[in-house]
Amino acid sequence: MTEKIYSSASEALEGLTFDGMSVMAGGFGLCGIPENLISALRDSGVQNITAISNNAGVDGFGLGLLLETRQIKKMISSYVGENKEFERQYLAGELELEFNPQGTMAERIRAGGAGIPGFYTKTGVGTVIAEGKPVREFNDETYIMETGLTCDVALIKAWRGDTQGNLQFKDTARNFNPIMATAGKVTIVEVDELVEVGTFDPNFIHTPGIYVQRLVQAKCEKRIEKVTTRGPRPVEGDA
Amino acid sequence: MAWTRDEMARRAAQELKDGFYVNLGIGIPTLVANYIPDGVDVTLQSENGMLGMGPFPFDGEENPDLINAGKQTITALRRSSYFNSADSFAMIRGGHIDLSILGAMEISENGDIANWMIPGKMVKGMGGAMDLVAGVKRCIVTMDHTNRAGASKFLKSCTLPLTGQNCIAMVITDLGVFAREGNEGFRVKELAPDVTLDEVRAKTEAELTT
Numbered sequence: 001m002t003e004k005i006y007s008s009a010s011e012a013l014e015g016l017t018f019d020g021m022s023v024m025a026g027g028f029g030l031c032g033i034p035e036n037l038i039s040a041l042r043d044s045g046v047q048n049i050t051a052i053s054n055n056a057g058v059d060g061f062g063l064g065l066l067l068e069t070r071q072i073k074k075m076i077s078s079y080v081g082e083n084k085e086f087e088r089q090y091l092a093g094e095l096e097l098e099f100n101p102q103g104t105m106a107e108r109i110r111a112g113g114a115g116i117p118g119f120y121t122k123t124g125v126g127t128v129i130a131e132g133k134p135v136r137e138f139n140d141e142t143y144i145m146e147t148g149l150t151c152d153v154a155l156i157k158a159w160r161g162d163t164q165g166n167l168q169f170k171d172t173a174r175n176f177n178p179i180m181a182t183a184g185k186v187t188i189v190e191v192d193e194l195v196e197v198g199t200f201d202p203n204f205i206h207t208p209g210i211y212v213q214r215l216v217q218a219k220c221e222k223r224i225e226k227v228t229t230r231g232p233r234p235v236e237g238d239a
Numbered sequence: 240m241a242w243t244r245d246e247m248a249r250r251a252a253q254e255l256k257d258g259f260y261v262n263l264g265i266g267i268p269t270l271v272a273n274y275i276p277d278g279v280d281v282t283l284q285s286e287n288g289m290l291g292m293g294p295f296p297f298d299g300e301e302n303p304d305l306i307n308a309g310k311q312t313i314t315a316l317r318r319s320s321y322f323n324s325a326d327s328f329a330m331i332r333g334g335h336i337d338l339s340i341l342g343a344m345e346i347s348e349n350g351d352i353a354n355w356m357i358p359g360k361m362v363k364g365m366g367g368a369m370d371l372v373a374g375v376k377r378c379i380v381t382m383d384h385t386n387r388a389g390a391s392k393f394l395k396s397c398t399l400p401l402t403g404q405n406c407i408a409m410v411i412t413d414l415g416v417f418a419r420e421g422n423e424g425f426r427v428k429e430l431a432p433d434v435t436l437d438e439v440r441a442k443t444e445a446e447l448t449t
Contacts, residue, residue, distance in 0.1 A: 028287040028324070029310040031303065054324070081363035082310075091361065099362070102286065103328030103370030110325040122373040123332060126351075126404035129369065159304075171321055172288050173304040178323040222303035228311035233297035 004165050004215045005194065009040035012188050012216045013153075017046040020073075022151040024109065024180040025053040025063060029082070029225045032173030033062045034190050036218035037155040042066050048073040052109070052151055054102060054176055056080040061223055070094070076149075078102035082225065101129060104146050106179060112148035113182025113211075120145055154184025157220070158207070161191040162198070165212030166205045174206065181211045188214040241413040242431045247381050249274040250429075251340050251411050254379055255281050262286065262331065262371060264341035265309045267381040271340055282318065284336055286367040288327045291319035308367065331367065332374035339375040341368065343382045343407075345397040348424050348445035350407045352380060353399035365402060372403030384412035384442050391444040393417070393425075414439050417447065424448060 006012035023041065027033030038057075041049075042065050049072045056075055057063035066072050067085050074096035080086050089095040100108065101123045111119055120143035124130050134145040156177045159170035167189060169177055181187045194217040242250065248270035255261060255271075259281045263271055275281060283292040285307045292307060293314035301312040330336055345353040352372055355365040372378050385391055393410065409428075410417045416429040426448045427439065436449065 028308075029306060031287070031306045031310070077364060079364035079366040087361050099364050101365055101369035102324070102367040103332050103374070106324035106328050107332075121332065123370045125373065127369060127401045128356075129365075169321075169323075171302065171304040171315070172285070172306055174321055174323050175288050176324045179325045224301060224303045224312060225306070225310040226312070227301055228295045228313075229298045229301065230295040231298060233300065 004209075004212065005163060006214055006216045009036040009190060009216055009218055010043060012214045013037065013040050013044055016153050016186055016188075017041065017044045019046060020048045020050075021046060021153065022050040022052065024151045024154040024183060025051065026156050026175065026177035026180050027062065028054055028172065028175040030058065030062055030223050032157050032169070032175050032177055033057070034155040034157040035062070035220045036190050036216070037188055038062060038065060041155070042069055042071065045071075047071055050074045050076070052076040052149065054078050054105065056083045056086045058082045058225065059085050067095075074098065076100060076105070078105050099129075104129070105149075106176065108146055108149040109176065109179045109183045112150040113179060116148050118145050118147045150183045150185065152185050154180045154187040156181045156187060156189040158189050158191045160193040160195060160200075161189055161212070161215050162195050162200055162209070164197045165189070165209030165215055166197070166200055167191070167207040167209075167212065168200065168204065169206050178207045181207050186213050187211055188216070190216050190218045190220075192220065193217070240432050241434060243413075245270060246431075247411050247413060250416060251379060251381050252276060254338065254340075254409065255279050256337070257281075259337040260284055260290070260330075260335065262336050262339045262375065264339070264368070266342045268340040268342060269309065284327075284330065285313070286327050286331065286371075288322050288324060289315075289319060290322075291316045293319065328367070328370050331370050334374055334376055336375045338377050338379065339371045340379045340381060341371065343380045343392070345392050345394055345399050346380055346382070346407055346410050346445070347394050347396045349396075349422070350405045350419060351397050352378075352402045352407050353397040354402050356400045358400065368402050372406040377408050378406050379409040379411065380407050381411045384414045384439075391442055394444045395446070414442065
């Protein structure tokens with residue numbers, strides 16, 4: 001049995017980075033992003049990355065770190081509104097950008113991980129997204145073809161992982177992480193908690209360890225993008 | 240008196256039916272959650288991977304792992320479930336969501352919507368909007384009837400790049416409610432208080448029937 005546990009994020013990336021590589025990074029906004037692996041990727045100094053991630057982080061955090069250092073050549077995302085450096089580089093023609101509808105992006109990744117090279121969807125019919133894509137009618141409705149998406153390395157954030165790489169995710173930090181874990185030639189996961197194999201009830205494993213090649217336990221900052229509350233909790237006994 | 244944002248949200252909430260699974264967009268659609276009628280039980284979907292979205296947390300109880308599609312901190316309910324992004328969009332694209340309420344920059348008389356891109360300006364992306372309008376059973380738009388320059392946003396055909404074609408069943412603006420069946424055009428269903436049909440026609444480029 002190959003040992004999957006690594007002692008640091010940089011060590012977990014060792015031997016996997018190369019110029020022009022494609023990287024998926026899980027997360028929605030800053031929720032459920034592999035913070036430590038992104039920092040380690042920046043520190044590796046690798047250039048011309050194609051980054052596949054729903055968003056582009058914010059200035060100075062998440063994938064924003066790799067944009068600051070100009071390590072990203074191309075982004076495949078569905079929404080990039082929260083990053084000024086991204087906007088500057090894009091408008092200056094320094095950064096390639098491919099927008100995918102969010103559901104199309106998720107399905108492309110799911111399909112890629114499942115060995116499905118293409119599929120048809122209604123999403124984007126009649127829009128710029130459909131331009132140049134094969135079209136087919138099914139039951140009198142028009143669909144466009146989209147392709148499966150894989151990557152050289154998938155960077156994943158999970159809540160808990162065991163020594164076999166079985167994973168559990170927490171709340172909405174799950175998002176793109178489980179599907180991206182299936183779509184990497186190599187999948188590296190950072191977890192809040194690392195536990196011994198056998199700890200999880202097999203009924204409640206979200207991602208089976210077959211998809212995970214490397215695992216590291218690391219502390220996350222878990223920055224909140226938009227703290228929104230409804231005010232103080234009412235004191236008990238108050239009307 | 241034209242409707243305020245909250246009045247538009249309150250009117251949109253009248254379209255919710257008991258037992259519906261609903262996805263609410265950002266802006267006025269988010270306010271709809273404040274006006275769910277008594278006796279109507281709906282489950283809100285958040286496309287980042289949650290069914291059964293609860294209210295915002297109390298101060299100091301924010302959970303960084305629990306946000307909505309607008310990236311705001313939220314809470315869970317007893318009925319809540321979490322799932323990955325592919326499952327989330329399988330619900331949306333597979334026609335399992337009953338109703339989506341979303342904002343728009345332009346609507347055309349044949350039900351096209353443009354709400355994600357202005358050429359020449361920075362494009363932030365379509366997020367899940369194209370999936371929602373293509374897959375959800377019924378889509379309702381809440382928007383101002385005219386733009387800041389006073390030009391109609393309710394057009395014969397959209398001038399901006401489309402989000403989806405022939406997919407909007409109802410438009411609720413500050414001036415009234417406009418509905419269409421199947422492939423027909425929009426009909427004036429209701430007017431906001433003291434708004435006249437003449438005023439609506441003057442501010443609408445799209446063909447409207449009464």
